[in-house]
Amino acid sequence: MKYFTIVETILRNRADFFTEIRDGDGLRAKIFAMMISCFTFLALYGAGMGASHSILQSISSFLKLPILFLATLIICTPSLHFFNILFGSKQTMPQSLALILTAITTTAVLLLSFAPITLFFLLTTSQYQFFKLLNVAFFAISGSMGIIFLRQGIRVITEKDNPDGIKARRIIFVLWVILYGFVGSQMAWTLSPFIGQPGEEFIVFVQIGGNFYADVVNSLRILLTGF
Numbered sequence: 001m002k003y004f005t006i007v008e009t010i011l012r013n014r015a016d017f018f019t020e021i022r023d024g025d026g027l028r029a030k031i032f033a034m035m036i037s038c039f040t041f042l043a044l045y046g047a048g049m050g051a052s053h054s055i056l057q058s059i060s061s062f063l064k065l066p067i068l069f070l071a072t073l074i075i076c077t078p079s080l081h082f083f084n085i086l087f088g089s090k091q092t093m094p095q096s097l098a099l100i101l102t103a104i105t106t107t108a109v110l111l112l113s114f115a116p117i118t119l120f121f122l123l124t125t126s127q128y129q130f131f132k133l134l135n136v137a138f139f140a141i142s143g144s145m146g147i148i149f150l151r152q153g154i155r156v157i158t159e160k161d162n163p164d165g166i167k168a169r170r171i172i173f174v175l176w177v178i179l180y181g182f183v184g185s186q187m188a189w190t191l192s193p194f195i196g197q198p199g200e201e202f203i204v205f206v207q208i209g210g211n212f213y214a215d216v217v218n219s220l221r222i223l224l225t226g227f
Contacts (some may be wrong), residue, residue: 004040006033007109010102014149017102018156027094032103033129035070041108042066044109046194048115049135052122060204068191069104075149076100080176087172097165099153107146114138128198129223135195135215147177185212194217 010017020026046065050058079155081096091099121134175198189195189212196202 003036004030005034006030007037007105009154010149011109012093014102015151015156017044018099018153021098021102021153022157022160024092024095027098031094031098031101034098034105034132038069038104038108039066041105041112042069044164045115045118046109046113048118048122050196052128052131053193054202056202057193057196060195060202062196062219064191068184068187069108072180072187073097073100075102075183076176076180079179080172083172083176084158084169087168089169090160091157099150099157101147102153103150107142110145111143113139114142126198127223128195129219132195133223134218139148144179188212189215 002100002155019032021030026206042065043062046061046063047058050061075098077093077100080100081091081093084091084096120136121131127132151173154169158169192203192206193203
């Protein structure tokens, strides 16, 4: 349980937490604790998503949701780190990793806080498209809060950096968030399904083709028109 206390530290004392990351204080322990917390919270939420279909889907989503976030982290962290260095940042790779993990940890715990609502609609509705879009909305809200935390962390950790490149680093951050969103959404499509189509057999992955955004638009069309 000691690893999960880092979540309360992030939410209650994030200014001090970001200062410790800037100073390199206990980076390895922080990264490990956040990894444990992220995996646990995301796995639990993933299990709830898959429970709408079957036990096998619940187990599959239990494993795939943490993989989704951590794989996106591995893919996108180097681009933010090295472009920031190019424009005057003094961050080390562990510091960049810790910052992004702070955002993911925040996202994960907020997602888990939505779990009772997800469970309520799971028990009271059989509308697959609605349930899928509800989860997309929860991911969007939680992810947005994670980005806010990440932005606050970058401000703290770079306040002693070269001011000449700060405008460029701000632009890089915005572009990186867009990149992260695209990579994450496509990774989600690649690893889907997380919920599972009612009446169909359990499958681990969908066939290659399509994309996340087309699927969301199609789900909205079906929900609103019934076709």
